[in-house]
Amino acid sequence: MPYSAAHKANSRERILKSAIELFSRRGFEKVSIGQIMKLARMTHGAFYAHFASKEALYQASVKETLESSRAARLVKGPLSVKHLTDLVANCWNLQELERKRDPGPESVLFNEIGNENAEIRTLFEASYLRVKKMLETRLIALGRLKKLPFEPDREIIAEKSRAILASLVGAVAIAKSLPEEAERQHVLNAAQRHILRMLGVEESEMEDMLGATRAAF
Numbered sequence: 001m002p003y004s005a006a007h008k009a010n011s012r013e014r015i016l017k018s019a020i021e022l023f024s025r026r027g028f029e030k031v032s033i034g035q036i037m038k039l040a041r042m043t044h045g046a047f048y049a050h051f052a053s054k055e056a057l058y059q060a061s062v063k064e065t066l067e068s069s070r071a072a073r074l075v076k077g078p079l080s081v082k083h084l085t086d087l088v089a090n091c092w093n094l095q096e097l098e099r100k101r102d103p104g105p106e107s108v109l110f111n112e113i114g115n116e117n118a119e120i121r122t123l124f125e126a127s128y129l130r131v132k133k134m135l136e137t138r139l140i141a142l143g144r145l146k147k148l149p150f151e152p153d154r155e156i157i158a159e160k161s162r163a164i165l166a167s168l169v170g171a172v173a174i175a176k177s178l179p180e181e182a183e184r185q186h187v188l189n190a191a192q193r194h195i196l197r198m199l200g201v202e203e204s205e206m207e208d209m210l211g212a213t214r215a216a217f
Contacts, residue, residue: 012050014040019061027111028058028120055119062123066130109169110176128165135161149200160198167191 018039022031051057143152171191175184
């Protein structure tokens with residue numbers, strides 16, 4: 001007796017959910033189809049009834065992550081520098097990244113640095129552009145409200161967004177590779193302070209902001 005459409009949809013969702021959890025923690029190369037199916041509590045052979053390849057599943061998992069990410073929802077919040085630091089903290093907070101309770105598009109940037117697979121590189125670019133666009137949208141709006149120390153010129157905003165992403169991704173990539181927790185946190189703290197200074201946050205305000213964003217995550 002053939003499976004119902006509802007059963008097939010449920011099975012696909014289980015595979016996709018398991019893939020998102022594993023890919024966001026380990027990246028494409030370090031996850032196997034067998035591991036995904038084991039987490040989904042399904043047989044290995046059932047995989048190809050839903051996805052043509054591991055690459056196809058990865059693409060679906062990235063698309064789902066981009067559409068439902070916490071970072072994307074944060075962009076719709078109030079227009080304030082404090083709210084932007086919450087968005088930054090979502091990318092920056094290593095503990096959140098390791099738990100992967102709600103992975104965002106930034107997880108692709110952190111996990112797939114240097115991946116030579118052509119399909120994965122295309123998805124890396126899409127994830128990068130998505131996060132960059134989110135940052136640019138917030139910076140332009142805040143700039144127009146005179147809440148930033150630079151003009152809301154699109155070229156300036158694009159450059160600031162690139163600098164923020166470079167600082168975030170580089171800091172997290174380094175921190176994830178360090179065994180000592182204290183040094184990991186020092187790297188992440190330095191990156192966030194750099195970003196806050198770029199946004200014009202005074203040193204006197206910085207500690208309160210950092211404490212608030214960490215408590216939130």
